[in-house]
Amino acid sequence: MIVTTAGRYSQETLALAIDIATRYKLVFVNREKRSISAIEERYNDDILVVSSDSISIKLSGVEKPIVYHPNFAMVRAKRIIKGEVDALVETSKLEQGMTFLDCTAGLGADSIIAGMAVGQTGKVYAIEKDFSLYVMLKEGMNQYKSHLDEIISSMRQIEVIHSDHVKYLENLEDSSIDIVYFDPMFSTEIEESQGIQAIATVANQGLTTKAVEEAQRVAKRKVILKDHYRSPRFEALGFEQVKRKSSKFHYGIIEV
Ligand SMILES: C[S@@+](CC[C@H](N)C(=O)[O-])C[C@H]1O[C@@H](n2cnc3c(N)ncnc32)[C@H](O)[C@@H]1O
Structure with missing residues (x-):
């Protein structure tokens, strides 16, 4: 680049x-x-x-x-500030002070929401494999300006890391991160994820059994997967699918 x-x-x-x-x-x-x-x-x-x-x-x-733009994270952040429940925060049972490892950072929207939930006493690590996306995300989050202090302080505390998530997970201690999270690319287009469609050409779509095994070893509480509601990955990789009537994407949980 x-x-x-x-x-x-x-x-x-x-x-x-x-x-x-x-x-x-x-x-x-x-x-x-x-x-x-x-x-x-x-x-x-x-x-x-x-x-x-x-x-x-x-x-x-x-x-x-x-x-670089926080995209849908802006809408979700405003809902959280109004006191509404965010599905990722609720599914992960994220609380202040927790650690959250986002294994598929992308444009960082989920990391921003997790950062708001864990606050300044917690920590979010966001791993991105594609070098160009990684630099844009890291610098974009550093430079982005908004009147929403909650978004800005979340962005500034996220540690963006350039790595393949399997390699990164392999070097972490057992039970060292509260929540380990995967949001691999959907194969089906979803309206809400327009920002993500922009990166579809570079984003690697795979999620391996090895990655999930490593995530289970590293997680202290849960491994979470976000995927299309019809994705075979929930069952194939051992996640309990949490059904959400009005949404095309669901979360899956492995309790550890
Ligand atoms: C669907 S996007 C994630 C979107 C993200 N949750 C957000 O809120 O913007 C998936 C991202 O994971 C990255 N990715 C895919 N495989 C990866 C791997 N093995 N290690 C690290 N990042 C990976 C892709 O490059 C892509 O940017």
């Missing part, structure tokens, strides 16, 4: 783009009034675009850029 700025940029944005490139050992490319497609043609690589109010990536060969 290479790093550049938006077409119009301030000195501050330029400094941030150079700083991001330096920290991840990526090449910084001066925009020089070129279009993103001209830069893509020249470098034939994913491009991270830094602008004054957003971080986005243009994945090589994928038509539309992905702008």
Whole structure:
């Protein structure tokens, strides 16, 4: 991946783009009034675009850029603030002070909600395998501005990690994380997950038995799977499916 700025940029944005490139050992490319497609043609690589109010990536060969945004997490966060119940928080029985390991970070929406539930005394770790998505998520969560303090403090406490989740789980101690969570890509399109559709081309869809076994060893309380309500994975991987009448995705639980 290479790093550049938006077409119009301030000195501050330029400094941030150079700083991001330096920290991840990526090449910084001066925009020089070129279009993103001209830069893509020249470098034939994913491009991270830094602008004054957003971080986005243009994945090589994928038509539309992905702008970092908390997406549906915004709606869910507002509902939580109003006192409504969030299905992930309820299923996981998440409480202040707990630890939550999100093994499929994606655009980080579930991690943000988990972060709100565990608060500043808890901790959320979010693992993403795809390097370009990982950089966008990590930097996007750092730069994102909102008047919702709950969202911002959750984003800033999440530790985003670039790894394959099996490799990461293998290095964790037994019973060291309260909740271990998987949200592998659905094979069926779901309206609510429009943000996720944007990353469908890079997101690896697999969830292995090995990953679930490791998760059971690492989890202190539960392993949770989010999947399409008709997914055979619940049964195949040993999860008890929690049915939700009005939703196309369900959660599955393994109590440990
Ligand atoms: C459906 S998305 C997760 C969406 C996420 N829950 C959210 O709220 O934005 C699945 C993500 O898991 C990542 N992924 C798939 N397999 C992985 C693995 N073995 N290790 C780490 N990340 C993985 C994909 O790259 C993708 O970004």
